[in-house]
Amino acid sequence: MSSNDLEAAKVQGLPGSEGLIVGPLLVIDEKERIVHPEKISASDIDRHQQLFINARTLYLAELDDLLSNLDKQTSEIIEAQKHIVADQEIEIMINKMIGDDQYCVDYAIYKTFNGFIERLKESGSDLFRQRIIDLENIRDRLVALSCDEQEHLEVEKGAILVVREISPTDLVTYHERGVKGLVMDKGGVTSHAALIARSLNIPCLVSAKHAVHSARDAKTGILDANKGELILDPSADVVKSIKKAIKAEKKRLQSERKKKERSETLDGFPFHLRANIEFPQELDLANQNGGEGVGLLRTEALLYGGMANKSESEQDAFLKKILTGIQGPVTIRLFDVGGDKLNVHTPDEDNPFLGWRGIRMLLDEKDMFCSQLRSILKCAGKYPGRIKILVPMVSLVEEVIEVRNAVEQVQQKLLEEGIPIDEQVPVGMMIEVPSAALLADKFAREVDFFSIGTNDLTQYSLAVDRGNERICNIYQHYHPAVWKLIKMSVDAAIENEIEVSVCGELAGDPIGAPCLLGLGVTDLSMAPSSIPKVKKILTQYPLDRLKKYAMDVLESTSGKEVQILYDELSGG
Amino acid sequence: MIKKKITILNSSGLHARPSAALVKLAGKFKSDFYIHMYGYRVNGKSILGVMTLAAEQGAELDIELDGPDEKEALEAIETLVANKFGMEDE
Numbered sequence: 001m002s003s004n005d006l007e008a009a010k011v012q013g014l015p016g017s018e019g020l021i022v023g024p025l026l027v028i029d030e031k032e033r034i035v036h037p038e039k040i041s042a043s044d045i046d047r048h049q050q051l052f053i054n055a056r057t058l059y060l061a062e063l064d065d066l067l068s069n070l071d072k073q074t075s076e077i078i079e080a081q082k083h084i085v086a087d088q089e090i091e092i093m094i095n096k097m098i099g100d101d102q103y104c105v106d107y108a109i110y111k112t113f114n115g116f117i118e119r120l121k122e123s124g125s126d127l128f129r130q131r132i133i134d135l136e137n138i139r140d141r142l143v144a145l146s147c148d149e150q151e152h153l154e155v156e157k158g159a160i161l162v163v164r165e166i167s168p169t170d171l172v173t174y175h176e177r178g179v180k181g182l183v184m185d186k187g188g189v190t191s192h193a194a195l196i197a198r199s200l201n202i203p204c205l206v207s208a209k210h211a212v213h214s215a216r217d218a219k220t221g222i223l224d225a226n227k228g229e230l231i232l233d234p235s236a237d238v239v240k241s242i243k244k245a246i247k248a249e250k251k252r253l254q255s256e257r258k259k260k261e262r263s264e265t266l267d268g269f270p271f272h273l274r275a276n277i278e279f280p281q282e283l284d285l286a287n288q289n290g291g292e293g294v295g296l297l298r299t300e301a302l303l304y305g306g307m308a309n310k311s312e313s314e315q316d317a318f319l320k321k322i323l324t325g326i327q328g329p330v331t332i333r334l335f336d337v338g339g340d341k342l343n344v345h346t347p348d349e350d351n352p353f354l355g356w357r358g359i360r361m362l363l364d365e366k367d368m369f370c371s372q373l374r375s376i377l378k379c380a381g382k383y384p385g386r387i388k389i390l391v392p393m394v395s396l397v398e399e400v401i402e403v404r405n406a407v408e409q410v411q412q413k414l415l416e417e418g419i420p421i422d423e424q425v426p427v428g429m430m431i432e433v434p435s436a437a438l439l440a441d442k443f444a445r446e447v448d449f450f451s452i453g454t455n456d457l458t459q460y461s462l463a464v465d466r467g468n469e470r471i472c473n474i475y476q477h478y479h480p481a482v483w484k485l486i487k488m489s490v491d492a493a494i495e496n497e498i499e500v501s502v503c504g505e506l507a508g509d510p511i512g513a514p515c516l517l518g519l520g521v522t523d524l525s526m527a528p529s530s531i532p533k534v535k536k537i538l539t540q541y542p543l544d545r546l547k548k549y550a551m552d553v554l555e556s557t558s559g560k561e562v563q564i565l566y567d568e569l570s571g572g
Numbered sequence: 573m574i575k576k577k578i579t580i581l582n583s584s585g586l587h588a589r590p591s592a593a594l595v596k597l598a599g600k601f602k603s604d605f606y607i608h609m610y611g612y613r614v615n616g617k618s619i620l621g622v623m624t625l626a627a628e629q630g631a632e633l634d635i636e637l638d639g640p641d642e643k644e645a646l647e648a649i650e651t652l653v654a655n656k657f658g659m660e661d662e
Binding site for chain 1: 591617621625628
């Protein structure tokens with residue numbers, strides 16, 4: 001390593017999840033990785049041939065999945081694609097390139113398909129040129145699938161993953177294989193990957209423009225998500241001092257955890273902090289940080305990986321893992337598919353955030369809906385008093401009534417089969433659409449509890465796509481317009497004597513949480529990593545001070561003013 | 573082994589779906605099946621091979637069949653091509 005004073009290269013981004021680590025870099029560039037004619041050793045031939053077979057199997061399964069939801073015309077096109085993917089000739093040629101010429105699997109796939117593509121290009125027929133795009137798509141998907149598996153095999157412990165973007169399931173898989181940090185070219189602070197990173201308690205940078213390109217040749221990095229930067233190939237001295245800082249921070253956190261303070265305000269009013277989770281792997285941190293149960297269990301992960309209808313036994317096993325992994329109540333949100341969450345088989349929509357998602361989709365997809373309800377209600381029978389059902393994306397009162405009827409029907413059926421149920425299982429709704437907040441007094445008569453989802457409520461109120469990094473600045477969850485809607489919902493809940501909790505980002509936020517408690521929300525659910533921080537803040541003030549803070553926030557005119565009000569609260 | 577010249581009649585030529593139909597049919601027979609066109613020789617049981625011939629309406633193909641059921645295979649293939657793959661002018 002050169003020892004001159006040249007400063008190491010840096011990549012800037014937004015902090016998606018706080019933290020500081022040093023580690024080897026794992027850079028995945030979907031486009032780059034295609035074209036290297038790398039040779040492999042004779043002992044790797046079998047493995048690479050198998051990688052192609054595995055990739056082909058995965059791809060055929062993906063296409064089969066698509067087929068179940070298509071009209072006849074489109075089905076025939078997919079069928080033709082399946083023929084191409086399963087083509088015997090292709091398999092023979094690829095195996096030959098790997099076996100005889102000893103090329104790596106991705107290059108063998110790329111080169112073989114290109115032979116056919118070239119021929120089509122030469123044909124000069126316009127009609128057939130359109131097919132070139134199809135072949136290129138098939139080629140790239142096969143290359144990606146075969147590479148994914150290769151890369152999954154080669155994760156160094158403690159690696160920092162640098163990607164353009166990543167699905168939640170892939171992130172969890174990488175984390176299990178040793179990844180301890182994430183840097184993404186794309187995505188905003190509230191993108192799904194950033195939420196998962198916070199839950200897994202690994203530092204994460206989002207909107208780090210050209211990170212993949214810049215980091216491509218670097219070997220190690222320092223990911224400082226607190227400052228919002230990734231330092232590439234730092235000098236040995238810098239690494240040493242950073243490692244020291246990390247050690248000190250760890251010690252501080254440990255001592256903070258030991259002081260198990262009670263969850264009550266300075267003057268003794270109790271509150272409850274619970275965890276938002278999606279995977280059983282997150283329970284450890286939730287328990288360590290003193291989470292009182294799960295305030296939001298996301299269930300969409302059951303849908304990822306191409307299985308439109310996970311079998312009931314898989315759902316049962318998932319719920320059992322959660323219920324046995326933590327004490328206290330568990331609020332289960334029904335499948336909330338659509339928008340930025342990976343669509344399983346939703347058709348293309350111009351406006352997915354205003355489209356067929358949440359309860360709108362579930363009420364149409366009765367099989368999926370009833371199989372989920374059945375699994376949840378069976379589990380509720382086994383763990384009476386612990387499970388609550390949460391309905392996402394409610395905008396009309398009729399939707400809630402329909403869900404209640406469905407719950408009753410499924411319970412009736414379970415009783416007939418002699419399976420125990422929890423008759424009192426509470427059914428509540430997400431308040432995340434402005435119409436639900438505005439009509440909260442009407443909704444409160446139909447449900448057992450409200451859970452306010454401040455992320456979506458913010459984006460629907462301010463008409464801003466929270467995944468769009470260009471307008472991140474308009475997405476202000478401290479905006480008083482959002483606070484007014486929250487206040488209406490909380491007041492309606494208190495008046496009708498139903499429970500109300502908040503499970504959005506605001507609940508885990510140092511500025512948001514004290515204001516929520518001031519409004520009367522004593523039940524807050526957040527990423528497990530945020531619990532100690534929020535607890536520390538809320539225990540510092542008497543309830544009256546928080547009430548005044550909340551009233552001031554409601555009178556403000558902008559998100560910035562709210563920040564100033566918080567500075568007053570924390571300063572004085 | 574038998575050889576025969578056939579002409580593609582349907583307007584979209586040996587496009588994805590007609591190719592798939594041809595390959596599917598050929599796969600039912602034991603005989604080897606090759607197509608010659610513009611000096612290329614492709615395996616008639618490979619959809620990619622057939623598709624990338626880019627045979628348009630009016631194209632002439634030399635087909636070559638070799639095996640125990642070559643006669644039946646030839647007959648079936650000729651019928652399929654003559655019927656414009658059963659998908660003309662939808």
